[in-house]
Amino acid sequence: xKARLPKGMRDxxxxxxxxxxxxxxxxxxxxxxxxxxxLDTPAFEYTDALGKFLxxxxxxxxxxxxxxxxxxxxxxxxxxxxxxxxxxxxxNFDAVPKPFRRYQSGYxxxxxxxxxxxxxxxxxxxxxxxxTANPAADAEMCMLAADTLEALGIPRGSYCVKVSSRTxxxxxxxAAAVAEPKQRLxxxxxxxxxxRLGLVGVEELLGEGRKDDSGDFTPGAKLSAGQAGKIMAxxxxxxxxxxxxxxxxxxxxxxxxxxxxxxxxxxxxxGLEYYTGPVLEADLTFPATxxxxxxxxxxxxxxxGRYDGLVSRFRSxxxxxxxxxxxxxxLYAALSHLGKIPQEAIGLAPVVVLLMDKARAGDYQKMxxxxxxxxxxxxxxxxxxxxxxxxxxxxxxxxxxVVIQGEDERVQGQVTIKDLLEGSRLSGEIEDRAExxxxxxxxxxxxxGEMVAAVRQxxxxxxxx
RNA sequence: GCCGCUGUAGCUCAGUUGGUUAGAGCACCAGAUUGUGGAUCUGGGGGUCCCCCGUUCGAGCCGGGGCAGCGGUACCA
Numbered sequence: 001x002k003a004r005l006p007k008g009m010r011d012x013x014x015x016x017x018x019x020x021x022x023x024x025x026x027x028x029x030x031x032x033x034x035x036x037x038x039l040d041t042p043a044f045e046y047t048d049a050l051g052k053f054l055x056x057x058x059x060x061x062x063x064x065x066x067x068x069x070x071x072x073x074x075x076x077x078x079x080x081x082x083x084x085x086x087x088x089x090x091x092n093f094d095a096v097p098k099p100f101r102r103y104q105s106g107y108x109x110x111x112x113x114x115x116x117x118x119x120x121x122x123x124x125x126x127x128x129x130x131x132t133a134n135p136a137a138d139a140e141m142c143m144l145a146a147d148t149l150e151a152l153g154i155p156r157g158s159y160c161v162k163v164s165s166r167t168x169x170x171x172x173x174x175a176a177a178v179a180e181p182k183q184r185l186x187x188x189x190x191x192x193x194x195x196r197l198g199l200v201g202v203e204e205l206l207g208e209g210r211k212d213d214s215g216d217f218t219p220g221a222k223l224s225a226g227q228a229g230k231i232m233a234x235x236x237x238x239x240x241x242x243x244x245x246x247x248x249x250x251x252x253x254x255x256x257x258x259x260x261x262x263x264x265x266x267x268x269x270x271g272l273e274y275y276t277g278p279v280l281e282a283d284l285t286f287p288a289t290x291x292x293x294x295x296x297x298x299x300x301x302x303x304x305g306r307y308d309g310l311v312s313r314f315r316s317x318x319x320x321x322x323x324x325x326x327x328x329x330x331l332y333a334a335l336s337h338l339g340k341i342p343q344e345a346i347g348l349a350p351v352v353v354l355l356m357d358k359a360r361a362g363d364y365q366k367m368x369x370x371x372x373x374x375x376x377x378x379x380x381x382x383x384x385x386x387x388x389x390x391x392x393x394x395x396x397x398x399x400x401x402v403v404i405q406g407e408d409e410r411v412q413g414q415v416t417i418k419d420l421l422e423g424s425r426l427s428g429e430i431e432d433r434a435e436x437x438x439x440x441x442x443x444x445x446x447x448x449g450e451m452v453a454a455v456r457q458x459x460x461x462x463x464x465x
Numbered sequence: 466g467c468c469g470c471u472g473u474a475g476c477u478c479a480g481u482u483g484g485u486u487a488g489a490g491c492a493c494c495a496g497a498u499u500g501u502g503g504a505u506c507u508g509g510g511g512g513u514c515c516c517c518c519g520u521u522c523g524a525g526c527c528g529g530g531g532c533a534g535c536g537g538u539a540c541c542a
Contacts (some may be wrong), residue, residue, distance in 0.1 A: 007534090051542070063541075080542055112541070113466090189540090215468045216538045271542050307542090356500075356533055387500055395502040420502070427503040437501070 008120030013320035019341045020332060023152060024105055027125050027326065030101040030148045034140070036127050039102040040358050043109075047074035047218040048324075051313075065111050077109035081126040082310065082323060089321075090314030098131035105328065108129075117333060128305075129163075129315045129325030130311060136245050138278040139251035139306055141324040145282045146261045148326065149301075153340040158286040162265035163249075165278045166305075167456065168242040169269070175240070185272055186221040187231060192269035194235055195299070206231055215298045234266050270303055277306035280324065284334055298334040302326040337465055349398035350453060353376040355392050358407040367403060367415070367451060376459065395420060400462055403451065404443075415451045418443035421462055 005011065023381070030036070047066055066076040078084050081104050089100055105125040114120055127144055129137040142161050149159045169191070172329045173184050190205035204210035206228040209220035223231070245264055252262045270279045282302035304324035311319035335341055353368045355361060365431070371378035381390045387406075396400045404416040423443035430436045446454045 083542075110541080110542095116536080212538055213466090217467085274542055302492040310542095354501090366508090388498090388502080389494095402501090404501080408500080416501095418501075423502070431504060433498080433505070435496070436503070440501070443501085444491065 006120075008114035008118075009425040010119060010121075014217040014334065016052070017348055018347050020328065022344075023328065023332060023335070024125065026151050027105070027148055027328075028103065030144065030151050030282050031125075031127050034101075034144055034147075036101045036103040039088065039104050040106070041078075041081070041086070041104070043107070044077045045077050045084055045087060047076040049087045050076050051076065051310075054189055063111055066108050066120065066253075071180040078106075079110050080108050081106060081325065082307065083129065085126070085130070085323075086310040086314065086321070087130055089311050089319070091374055093315065093319075099137065100130045101128070102130075104299055109447055117330060119329065122330075123328035124298050125326040125328050126323055128321060130321040131319060132322075132371065133277075133306075133308070133320035135247040135278070137322050138244070138280075138306060138458065139176070139248045139255075141322055142248065142252055142262045142280055143255060143257055145280065145302055145304075145326075146257060149282060151339075152335060153342075154284065154335075154338070157260060157284060159284050160260075161262045161280060161282050162267050162268045163245065163278060163280045164268040166275050167241055167244060167277060168239065168266065171240060171242070172231065172234050176223070176227045178221070178227060181219050183223075187223070187271055188269050190221060190268055191231065191235070198336040199232065202235065203232060204226060220289060223357070239264070239266050248278060269303055274307055276308040278322070279303070279305035282324075282326070286338070298330070298337075299378060300327075301331040301334060348377060348400060348459070351382045351401055351403060351459075352397065352399045353378060353392070353403045354387060354394075354405075355381045355383075356387065356404065359403075360410075364405070367405070370452050371403075371455060374456060375376075376452070376455060390391070395424075401455065401458055403455065405448075409445065412445075413448050414445045416443055416445045417454055417458060419458055419462070 046177040048065070063081050065075045066074055085102065085104070089096060105123060107121050107123050111120065112118075127141070129140070142163055145161045146159070150156060164417070169188060175186060178184050178187055184376060187206060193205065194202050196211075196237055201210060203221045204217060206223045207220050208222065210356055211216055211217045225260050249262075249264060249372065265281075268279050268281045270281065280303060281300050283300050283309070284298040296299055302325060304322070306320065308318060308320040312323055313393075322463075351371055353364050353371070355364055368378050368380045383393065385393070390403065392456050401420055402418050404415075404418060419442040425442040427436065429438070430441070444454075
């Protein structure tokens with residue numbers, strides 16, 4: 001039996017969990033301050049409630065993970081938090097205040113090929129306003145995005161919230177006389193790739209198509225030169241007036257958000273058959289290098305926009321809605337790269353009380369409890385190995401210190417406290433085995449009654465420098 | 466889905482024109498040191514050489530077919 005992890009899944013370990021917890025509470029603080037209410041919904045829903053991805057015989061699991069329950073009804077793991085929100089609002093429509101404003105975080109699942117930094121289970125953090133078509137709600141999403149990134153320690157200038165609108169793109173497509181729906185999709189996809197492929201790449205995709213470095217060929221929109229020229233003009237900054245974008249821009253400017261934080265960008269496209277009005281994207285703009293010295297771009301860490309069609313699927317009247325979603329896992333990767341994971345989010349390893357004499361486990365347990373009652377993270381060694389292995393264990397845990405009471409100390413009514421961090425520092429200067437072992441660096445003894453105070457003092461000293 | 470690369474110990478890899486018992490470094494465990502983490506030395510545990518078929522007296526190595534992983538690309542709510 002091989003212990004293996006399903007494709008696209010990963011284990012999350014202690015340090016990351018602590019940092020994520022800290023991040024999530026920071027984000028929630030901002031969303032709460034904006035007046036959004038928390039909501040939680042289940043990890044899976046009936047497939048038809050999630051939207052267009054119904055399993056069919058050819059591709060039973062395209063995009064989503066699905067299975068049938070005992071009634072043979074199809075259920076699917078949620079692939080975002082918006083579709084469940086739509087279901088919730090539709091089901092409780094008369095009970096919720098409108099506009100309904102909620103935030104929610106949780107894992108979502110996508111049955112897609114995983115890639116670097118892309119997994120099949122990842123965390124999103126959403127805020128949405130349902131039940132209003134007012135651009136003020138969209139403007140607020142932009143401000144929320146900016147404020148959240150700053151609260152997480154990303155300095156102004158290192159991120160940018162970019163806004164565009166599907167209505168603007170539609171009017172440009174109309175002006176260019178691109179009528180065929182499929183062709184319009186191809187054009188939008190090409191525009192979306194501008195930040196990666198540049199003007200030349202987009203132009204190829206508007207025409208016959210583009211062959212990339214891997215040898216894969218992407219068919220183009222086959223526009224005429226005149227049509228392509230109109231699209232390219234948009235990318236070169238010649239955008240037509242758009243009423244909604246004008247309204248949003250004006251609102252955020254009056255609220256004090258300058259173009260360094262929120263700005264119009266016609267290349268923002270996002271989900272194609274999903275968004276119906278304004279769309280936004282939060283990008284990290286600072287340069288970074290990975291462990292191989294290669295420069296990497298974090299790019300988009302969040303996005304959103306207006307999706308007026310989603311809730312109305314369940315109802316006869318239109319229910320406009322707008323939202324913003326943060327890719328928490330991706331943002332975490334970026335923040336840890338930036339060194340923006342605060343130290344207090346990491347946590348201090350426990351003090352280890354050594355089990356010197358198995359017959360006295362009760363005494364050691366009492367010492368451990370005394371430490372805990374004083375607010376010190378502590379544990380008695382609960383394994384079976386000898387002292388050397390216990391020291392090694394404490395070292396590997398990253399313990400600040402160990403508490404030792406063997407026969408020698410017991411007779412004298414004392415305990416020995418060994419500072420492992422200081423000891424580790426000293427070990428760099430010692431090469432001789434005997435000197436290392438017999439010198440017993442960085443340890444001292446105190447009377448039993450002063451053990452807790454001495455440990456706390458040691459921890460305070462370690463924290464200071 | 467498409468293109469490319471790679472599969473040998475937990476990890477990184479070596480393995481001669483095909484030759485008998487498949488190796489190294491790191492990691493892990495133990496001892497040297499019966500009460501002290503590091504360094505050093507010694508020893509130990511670990512393998513379906515990705516799988517199947519074929520060629521051959523003989524395959525980790527050659528041929529064919531699968532599978533898996535990685536990278537890119539496409540799609541992406």
